[in-house]
Amino acid sequence: MAVEMLRARVAERIRRGIVExxxxxxxxxxxxxxxxxxxxxxxxxxxxxxxxxxxxxxxADPQRGFFVTPLSAxxxxxxxxxxxxxxxxxxxxxxxxxxxxLDRLDALNAQFRAARxxxxxxxxxxxxxxxxxxxxCPNRRLLAxxxxxxxxxxxxxxxxxxxxxxxxxxxxxxxEVVAALRRDDLDTAVRILSEVWDYSAQRLLLxxxxxx
Numbered sequence: 001m002a003v004e005m006l007r008a009r010v011a012e013r014i015r016r017g018i019v020e021x022x023x024x025x026x027x028x029x030x031x032x033x034x035x036x037x038x039x040x041x042x043x044x045x046x047x048x049x050x051x052x053x054x055x056x057x058x059x060a061d062p063q064r065g066f067f068v069t070p071l072s073a074x075x076x077x078x079x080x081x082x083x084x085x086x087x088x089x090x091x092x093x094x095x096x097x098x099x100x101x102l103d104r105l106d107a108l109n110a111q112f113r114a115a116r117x118x119x120x121x122x123x124x125x126x127x128x129x130x131x132x133x134x135x136x137c138p139n140r141r142l143l144a145x146x147x148x149x150x151x152x153x154x155x156x157x158x159x160x161x162x163x164x165x166x167x168x169x170x171x172x173x174x175x176e177v178v179a180a181l182r183r184d185d186l187d188t189a190v191r192i193l194s195e196v197w198d199y200s201a202q203r204l205l206l207x208x209x210x211x212x
Contacts, residue, residue: 003044010038010048018057018068019154020120029058029066056152071155073210076201079153084197086146088190090134093142097181101136105181108132109174116167123154123161129174156204166203170196 014034017023035045049066052058058066097105108129115121127150137143161167173196180189205211 006040007044007047007051010040010044011051013038014048014052015055015057018052019158021158023068025068025155026070027068028064029068031065057155071159071208073205073208075152076156076204076208079149079156080197080201080204083146083149083153084194086142086149087130087134087193087197090137090139090142090146091190091193092186093139094134094136095186096184097136101132102178102182105129105132105174105178109171109178112174113168113171116164116171119158119161122167123157126157126161126167126170133177157200159207160200160204163203166200169199 014023023029029049031042031045031049035042038045049058050060053060053066057069059069060066108125112122112125112129115125130150134143134146173192177189177192177196180186180192
C-alpha cells in the first residue's frame with residue numbers, strides 16, 4: 001500500500017507540473033532530474049510516469065523516454081463538444097437552484113474575476129464555479145464523466161485563462177447565467193453556458209494556429 005501511495009503522489013505531482021506549465025508541452029522528461037527532485041528511486045518514478053501516460057498527458061518513445069504530450073487542436077475539437085453536452089445535461093438535471101446556492105455562485109464568480117491576471121488561480125476559480133453549478137445534479141455517473149473530460153481540458157483552460165480579457169468576458173457570462181437562474185429561466189442559462197463553451201474552444205483553436 002505504501003508503494004501505491006508513493007506512486008500516486010508522484011503521479012499527481014507530475015500531472016500538476018504538466019497542467020501548471022512547469023513541464024512544457026513537447027518537452028522531454030528528464031527522469032534522473034525528476035528522481036532527484038522528488039526524492040524517489042527510478043522504479044516508482046517510472047510507474048508514476050506510466051500512470052500519467054494513461055491520462056494522455058505523456059507520450060512514451062521506446063528509444064528516447066517520455067515526452068509531455070503537445071497541445072493540439074484535434075484534442076480541443078474532441079473534448080469541448082463533449083464537455084459542453086455533459087455540462088448542459090448536468091445543469092438541466094440539477095433543476096431548481098436555491099437562493100443560497102445562487103449567492104454562492106455569485107461569490108465564486110467574484111473570486112474568478114479577481115484572479116483574471118493570475119491564470120492558474122483563474123482556472124481553479126472557474127472550475128469551482130462550474131462544479132458548484134452542477135453539484136445538485138443527482139446523476140453521479142454524469143458528474144464523474146464531466147469531471148473526467150474537464151481533467152483532460154486543464155492544460156487548455158490554463159492557456160485560455162492567460163488572457164485577462166477572456167477571463168473578464170467569461171465572468172460576465174457567468175453573471176448572465178446566475179441572473180437567468182434567479183429568474184428560473186433554465187433554457188437561457190443553458191444557452192449561455194453553451195456559448196461559453198463554444199467561445200472557449202474557438203479562442204483555443206486560434207491560439208493553436210487553427211481557424212474554428
